[in-house]
Amino acid sequence: xxxxxxxxxxxxxxxxxxxxxxxxxxxxxxxxxxxxxxxxxxxxxxxxxxxxxxxxxxxxxxxxxxxxxxxxxxxxxxxxxxxxxxxxxxxxxxxxxxxxxxxxxxxxxxxxxxxxxxxxxxxxxxxxxxxxxxxxxxxxxxxxxxxxxxxxxxxxxxxxxxxxxxxxxxxxxxxxxxxxxxxxxxxxxxxxxxxxxxxxxxxxxxxxxxxxxxxxxxxxxxxxxxxxxxxxxxxxxxxxxxxxxxxxxxxxxxxxxxxxxxxxxxxxxxxxxxxxxxxxxxxxxxxxxxxxxxxxx
Numbered sequence: 589x590x591x592x593x594x595x596x597x598x599x600x601x602x603x604x605x606x607x608x609x610x611x612x613x614x615x616x617x618x619x620x621x622x623x624x625x626x627x628x629x630x631x632x633x634x635x636x637x638x639x640x641x642x643x644x645x646x647x648x649x650x651x652x653x654x655x656x657x658x659x660x661x662x663x664x665x666x667x668x669x670x671x672x673x674x675x676x677x678x679x680x681x682x683x684x685x686x687x688x689x690x691x692x693x694x695x696x697x698x699x700x701x702x703x704x705x706x707x708x709x710x711x712x713x714x715x716x717x718x719x720x721x722x723x724x725x726x727x728x729x730x731x732x733x734x735x736x737x738x739x740x741x742x743x744x745x746x747x748x749x750x751x752x753x754x755x756x757x758x759x760x761x762x763x764x765x766x767x768x769x770x771x772x773x774x775x776x777x778x779x780x781x782x783x784x785x786x787x788x789x790x791x792x793x794x795x796x797x798x799x800x801x802x803x804x805x806x807x808x809x810x811x812x813x814x815x816x817x818x819x820x821x822x823x824x825x826x827x828x829x830x831x832x833x834x835x836x837x838x839x840x841x842x843x844x845x846x847x848x849x850x851x852x853x854x855x856x857x858x859x860x861x862x863x864x865x866x867x868x869x870x871x872x873x874x875x876x877x878x879x880x881x882x883x884x885x
Contacts, residue, residue, distance in 0.1 A: 602628035632811035691750035697757030701727030801844035830882035838862040838877035
């Protein structure tokens with residue numbers, strides 16, 4: 589297996605990096621990974637991750653809900669309930685931000701196709717990309733949605749899509765700079781890019797530290813702060829226009845984090861920590877457990 593060890597920040601190329609945490613893979617391997625932080629841009633990243641050709645086995649778990657659509661366990665059932673609500677909210681956010689009710693949409697990292705199906709049902713010309721063959725099969729079986737492999741990103745026409753969405757995807761992409769540049773290339777001049785990622789500056793991350801479930805090593809290669817996202821987008825000629833909170837994520841992540849820390853979920857404490865995190869974020873959306881960044885050229 590080939591591993592990637594960074595000597596420079598993958599976001600800004602600074603050499604001012606140091607390890608800040610050791611985090612265990614609680615989902616698949618049980619391995620421990622170092623998380624490093626760049627003092628120049630505040631970007632965090634997982635060290636010694638498997639390269640693109642080696643990482644697939646780390647996604648093979650029935651608990652990895654975005655690829656399996658599993659409803660096993662109460663937390664996963666809650667995830668499905670919340671997802672049904674948030675998919676509608678995401679569609680309405682796209683309609684408001686782009687100013688159009690139906691246009692050309694690219695969804696990168698479509699998982700099992702639930703969001704893409706919602707957009708298609710409301711008249712959008714929707715293209716979905718997903719690297720995992722099993723997830724593509726679920727999308728076809730459950731929603732009759734056909735997804736292409738993500739290598740097709742580089743075959744898409746330039747200046748084409750009114751909206752590009754990446755819901756908890758950018759943290760998984762190995763070739764970060766090349767990927768962001770290509771996303772910019774295929775985004776229409778007046779189009780909007782929507783990137784949702786976990787935010788390690790949130791209170792729930794500070795509470796759970798190395799047990800914070802949104803680190804999700806080694807599948808999450810990168811760990812964003814709002815500042816690092818702003819700088820990364822600026823480097824590629826893009827600009828963050830809005831910050832939208834994902835209020836449910838603090839509860840879902842806290843429930844998983846509680847399980848990782850204690851061996852079983854402390855529902856009361858986890859929900860309280862999720863609530864506390866959101867309380868802080870109410871006065872500063874950049875402190876939410878996960879943030880949707882609305883981005884333009």
